[in-house]
Amino acid sequence: MSRSEYEELRAAFTAAVSHELRTPLARLLALLESAELPGADQPALLAQARDEVEEMTELVDDILFLSELEQGREVVSLGETEAAPLLRALVDEKLERAELAGIRLEIQIEDEELLVPLRRRMLRTVADNLLENAIRYAGEGATCVVALRREDGEVVLEVSDDGAGVPEEDAPRLFERFFRSDRARTTRGSGLGLAIVKHVVETAGGNVEARGSSGHGLDVRCAFPADG
Template sequence: MSSRWPDALRDALGLRLALWYAAIFVASALALVVLTYVLLSASLRRYDRDTIETTLVQYARAYMIGGAPGLARELREGNLAATPGPLFVRLLGPGEELTFFSMPQQWRRFDLSQLDTPRLSGEQTWATLDTGDGGDELEVASVRLADGTLLQVGRSTDRRKELLARFRLVLLVDLAVVLVIALAGGVAVTWSGLQPVRALRDTVRGIVQTGRTDARVPPASGGDTLGELGNLVNAMLDRIDRVVAGMRGALDNVAHDLRTPLTRLRGIAEEALTSGDPVRQRAALAECVEEADRVNAMLHTLMDISEAETGTMALTREPVPLSALVQQTVDLYEDAAEDRAIVIETEVDEGLVVPVDRTRMRQVLANLLDNAVKYTPEGGRVRIRARAHDGRAVLTVEDTGPGIPPDELPRVWERLYRGDRSRSTRGLGLGLSLVKAIVEAHGGSVDVSSVPGTGSRFEIRLPLSTIA
């Protein structure tokens, strides 16, 4: 891991994420520290004031019982063990004459004339004295007793400031440690979090450099978004591989299937040229036109399939009644079916409307019905049914033909694939591929089932239209 950390630090995105993580972490710690300091300072201030108030009450009680000598004795005996440090104590008579005074020498710099004195009996006031040099302060509580005497008790804030200064030093050290931990943690978290992105980058870079699409992003252990992104990229690469393999297979099939008509074209043309017979030359030209039309139809169908599969096929969607569409298609093949004594039965629920391209969907039905009539023996039956199920229109085309062998069933949708039984029948091998591509371009699905010797059943599922 250590060898990869410099890469993580050189990565601009990783560095930004690490700094953001560290900044948020330090800001959160700083906010917590400031809040703690403020609460501690307020607590110490409240503690000092409570201590002064408690001492004031105790000294007032001592004065009321023993007068100024009692107050002096209370101060001298130091009964306030819970009040560490020296105290400022002053007692002024009703005429503001000084009756009792006790103040450490180092506090003489405070100006006592700034103290606010209460006028009413039982009234208590607070005052804070400072020297203006930014040093400690003197907090004084004053109370007017029942006989008019003024009792003042105070203490310096030097111990509180010293404690807070030490606490600030500890906090600064803690913040420095937090900063180091935040930076190290930010780098570690960023390096770990961006590992799937780096794996994705390396995979894509390898594909760009080598041109091979068999590389895959290493699977992520967690189910997070980056892991899902890697899985989606792998699925995309799998699909690209399948498309490329399909294109190679299609090109091979096209080359193989075009070789025969092109060879026939050349043979027919050469024979016509060498014959010198105008009648034979005219017949040869007609055969050449027929072969050219067949090749042209193959290429156009391949282009339609590619457009449908890539989503570039222009579809003019409109609400189309399925019953009318089926009847129009049946009318096209009714004569061919009668010539072979094949019965075409239709059973379409009324009111079924599908949002499709009328021409393209008629092309789908024509391909299915053409196959059914073509492979059904004389005296057989073709049945077309349509009904609504689970919010979709389900259309089935069944025949009583020879069926499709199980080993050929998964391949019937492949381009230019023709089963052994269909080799003797003239065709391009693209009809079912076009059916699947067009149906899926409309957001539908198509499936096939077959029992050899019994017949085949093709099922199309299309979304129903919201407009009846």
């Protein structure tokens, strides 16, 4: 990613985050006001309020991530993380939500000690975006596999599902900022997740590609240089 593309990503990301920060706050206020009305269904309103707080928490995480991006290249790529425990914990965290969406999560780890050249938080950002997408878009009945293995001197992190997929011609465009494939337009999302994934993976000297077709799932493969 060139300097100006990077600046553009950062600007787009800032705009999206500031815009989205106002919305959950307004909804939260409205929910709390409704809960004070006589005869209000308080448990239901509180559950919705909790969802809004969770959404805001995610936004705050995004802002923290943004400030890391602003610190530039070294910070993002600095360090190495043993990926297996992080991936297992992340999958565990998502099991319940995946089940609600009718998605089965599997993890295939070739080597518990494989290192990925990213700091923990960056690796988490990558894996989290890919898993969230599978849960959001694959559709009921799909299986999502998170795989970690060594391949021709690279460390490969691959998240694939056998769900709804995207039209074949869309697959390379998924990494563009704000690009969302058609059927996703009704769901929440800014179309920045995969642009961020690409930025982070490439900053670490790796590359990422997506393959798939409508009805045959999506396969996102991140390959990192292995040093040793």
